[in-house]
Structure formats: C-alpha cells, structure tokens
Amino acid sequence: MVARRQVQLRRHRSWRYNLRVSDDALIFTSAQFQAMLAHVLADRSEERCGLLAGQANRVGAVLPVPNVLHSAVAYQMDGREFIEAMTACDFEPLGIFHSHPAGPPVPSVTDIAQALYPDAVYIIIALNQSPPSVRGFRIVEGQVTEVEIETADG
Numbered sequence: 719m720v721a722r723r724q725v726q727l728r729r730h731r732s733w734r735y736n737l738r739v740s741d742d743a744l745i746f747t748s749a750q751f752q753a754m755l756a757h758v759l760a761d762r763s764e765e766r767c768g769l770l771a772g773q774a775n776r777v778g779a780v781l782p783v784p785n786v787l788h789s790a791v792a793y794q795m796d797g798r799e800f801i802e803a804m805t806a807c808d809f810e811p812l813g814i815f816h817s818h819p820a821g822p823p824v825p826s827v828t829d830i831a832q833a834l835y836p837d838a839v840y841i842i843i844a845l846n847q848s849p850p851s852v853r854g855f856r857i858v859e860g861q862v863t864e865v866e867i868e869t870a871d872g
C-alpha cells in the first residue's frame with residue numbers, strides 16, 4: 719500500500735512542474751519524423767531510443783540506438799551503435815529521443831536526473847495515445863523547458 723502511494727505521488731509530481739516554452743523549435747523533415755516514429759513503434763514492449771544529429775535546430779539524421787536495458791520504464795544507450803551514433807553527432811547530439819510505452823508525455827524524474835546534455839532536445843514519444851504524442855524538452859540543471867517540434871520539407 720505504501721509503495722503504491724509513493725508511486726502515485728511521484729507520477730502526479732511529474733505532471734506538475736511548470737513548463738516554459740522556448741522560442742526556438744526543433745525541425746524535422748517528415749521522412750525523419752516518420753523514421754523516428756517507426757523505430758519506437760517497432761516494439762511497444764520496451765522504451766526505444768536514439769540520437770538526432772544535426773545543425774542549429776534542423777535535424778540532419780535519425781540514429782536509432784538499442785536500449786540495452788530492454789525495459790518498458792527505463793532506457794540506456796550503449797554498444798557499438800551508440801558509439802557510431804555519437805561519432806555521427808560529433809559527440810554533441812542535437813536531440814536524444816526515447817519512447818514511453820505507457821508513461822506520460824513528459825520527462826520522468828529519472829529522465830531529468832540523468833539529462834547530461836544541456837544543449838540537446840530530449841524528445842519523449844508517448845505511445846499511450848493515438849497518434850503518439852511527440853514532445854521536446856531542454857533539461858538544464860533540473861529545469862525543464864518545452865521546445866516545439868515541427869516538420870518542414872524543402
């Protein structure tokens with residue numbers, strides 16, 4: 719009983735923080751956006767993840783990376799694919815995306831605590847709604863700011 723109550727409180731708190739919205743946006747081509755969605759939808763039983771390479775606020779490449787935890791509630795990127803993706807980003811990812819198979823479309827307490835790249839946009843793709851919710855956030859020293867996600871071709 720106590721454990722369940724703590725989980726509910728934590729879940730509630732994750733919805734409560736004040737979200738500011740930044741002036742800039744992260745821009746995908748529709749093909750890139752669909753590629754990212756296809757990767758996370760290919761397995762709804764675990765969080766799926768990857769990096770975005772690019773310049774300024776334009777995505778240049780979607781780089782799927784395995785979730786070595788194979789967990790529905792956590793992710794960790796590692797292995798050869800992670801090194802290759804980081805190399806493609808010059809070790810400065812424009813974005814870091816992962817799915818929440820059942821969780822809310824905002825960074826979890828763990829996501830905020832483990833956000834190590836203040837310049838990256840953290841993209842959360844929540845699969846508990848149709849179509850999936852895709853939202854972006856900058857996470858700097860525990861402060862969460864929403865970044866608009868746009869698709870533009872040409």
Ligand SMILES: [Zn+2]
Pocket residue numbers: 816817818825826829842
């Ligand atoms: Zn998460």
